[in-house]
Amino acid sequence: MKARRYPLGLQTFSGIIQGGYVYVDKTDLVWELAQYSKYVFMSRPRRFGKSLLTSTIESYFLGEKQLFEGLKIMSLENDWEQHPVLHFDLSGCKHLPVKGVKDELLRLLSKFEEQYGTNPVETTPGMKLAGLIERAFTQTGKQVVVLIDEYDAPLLDVLHDETALAAVREVMQEFYQRLKMQEPYIRFCFITGITKFSQLSIFSTINNLTNVTMDAKFGTICGITEQELVTALKTDVEMLAAKYEISFEEMQQKLKLQYDGYCFTEKSEDIYNPYSLLKAFQQQKVASYWFESGTPTFLIRQLLHFGTDITSLDKLEVPAIAFDQPTEAMSSALPLLYQSGYLTIKDYDRESDIYTLSIPNQEVRIGYADGLLPVYTGLVGGEVQAGFALKFWRALKQADVDLAMREMQAYMAAIPYVEGFKKKLAEAANAEGFYEYTMYLIFSMLNVYVRTQVKCAGGRVDMVVTMPDTIYVFELKVNGTAQEALAQIDDNSYAIPYQTDARKIVKVGVKFNPTSRVPESWVVSF
Template identity: 45%
Template sequence: SIFSELNNLQNISMSDDYSAICGITEQELLSQMQPDIERIAQANNETYEEACRHLKRQYDGYHFSKICEDIYNPFSLFNAFSQRDYKSFWFSTGTPTFLIEMLQRMDFSLTLLEKMEVKDEDFDKATEVITDPIPVLYQSGYLTIKGYEPLFRTYTLGYPNEEVKIGFIETLIPSYLNQPTRESNFYVVSFVRDLMKGDIEQCLLRTRSFFSSIPYDLENNQEKHYQTIFYLLFRLMGQYVDVEVKNAIGRADVVIKMPDAIYVFEFKVDGTPEEALAQINSKQYAIPYEVEHRKVVKVGVNFDSTTRTLGQWKIEYS
């Protein structure tokens, strides 16, 4: 072949020796950028340690090989230091619309992005004819390596950090809901405020209103589509409070942790709230949280596929 010499090139894309070449390691951050950390901490009324944790949660988390230090996104990190604010800078560079169209066209379950297992060969699939969104999402930085299992030679992928996770979800919302991200964010903030006041009834009424506001002319009215909307909604809440969204068997659909209470939600499509509560109790979804010395509130909710919004619900305090 006239290109035979190219076969001798060494691909270093996933080499441990080069895994930190394109970012900022934590050691580099703490040893070389201490004055910057001190300034952003002072600007946000934080301690030095709090600022370090904030930066890590927002911009850290990239891994490009089996054994790789945590890598910070340099573009976002330097912008945060320059503006002394923890904004989502990476998404100001733009999100290709073909990514969103690809996810919708392939009917890909967004919940899988939290914990996706892949093999070595999955990283280098040809992009001329895309049949799997995972390689593209990895190569474009929306997913990164979160773990490696030597026995099966499998990698676990996930969002690198909060900046990417929240920014990506906010980008997806207009396409899945046919409404501006601003309106969805308004609902999310209101949900969280309701829960902070312990007003679960108002939170559920607001959720019903939220789903009622989604246009009826959406092409996809399947149950999976509404599960995706639930996922997007509660994941957006995660930027304000601790939220766990189901991505494995044996867990409640949603768990929201507030300072004084933990809310365990189970949703049933065209079922009854009693059935949902019975599942919470029979599967013991709330047991892990009862040792945290906060009141546990179990919420069983029926989702009515005919009206495409919440039907009845039932609340149980313990």
């Protein structure tokens, strides 16, 4: 069998097609998008193929028909009309001061000025953009396509610095506001990024900008669907299953738990993270790849800035206005967590107009914990995994809860409690919620699926931990005994919802010592 080539690190459609790389055909949706509206905005998380989508749109409008042979778009497009395309990737504007942002915009514009000429009266990025659009239209006789990728890159690092944000925003507004003024010369304008900054003039002055971020028609345009996994990527799943010596169906389920679960619209099907999925095929290993460059610092800053409790993120019921707010108007980290892919839509109730948001999958859950462990405990995720994790994991796998809890007792006693953790402890006082938070981070770091405050008919169980062969139901007490905690599980039928599951159910009551901050005693019932 010919070796499969995966387009990791490649963001150009032409490079992928000409290089014979694996490509999941989205060209029918690209065609639909190009006909949908003149001005289009779409946000998607990082590493979800926004740049590849933008490049595919570019090749389509350049009339590069030969690149699309055999793809879905061939049955939809007949004319293949060529247009001048101005494509700007603003990722180079990250981490730059306001002058650096302006200089980078001028550098990007200069490439097109070599093609379409300059005008000495054009001195600002916006003036140059307007002039380029007009000259491109005049010289070719065709309306112009403007593509702006990662439009919000200059702004994320200065989100809570009002002075810096205002200065950068002023430069970006002057650039974007020209797009509406040039409407007669524009055939299509596509803007993409991670977040939504409403005070930028792309939202305030382009009043006909169509936001398709939550449009069900384009819900799967970035990402891999289950159907695509078992058809276009069937060979790749088979090869990975053979490596793990498991069945195709078992590998499919393994990949689903790790990388699936993203949903960006009310009714869209779930999709897989394309980067992580392809990386798993390339490396022949199911692991966490989305966070391999580390949890984004801007995300950690937002979680700390708003005092976000990540144990509450497993199931949030919120109206759309709560998570689809403009980034600069956030009163919590929720909008950014959703827009950047750390939360996703799991359900929607049309009658109440309420969305249920949750962490998408195991990969994201581990990434949260890995990023937050150093912040709250001073420990690095790798150190936890190298020391405590293996012993704890083996104990749980063997259903030796007593040994596992003794390992956790020793681990928690060694936590140095850095400033952030002390603050969390002070806020929580003797509440069981503090220990839920601590255990949640530990379980998540160990690649164990854990949920807190799980609703059931009898109330809310503190914690449910799901292992391949076992489901653990935990009840935690500070003011009370381990026996009382176990009795609460039985009295309120917390374990009943899991009785139809083929896995073993283990009930655990835990008593925490508020002085030593460790599990003091525990009782187990099988």
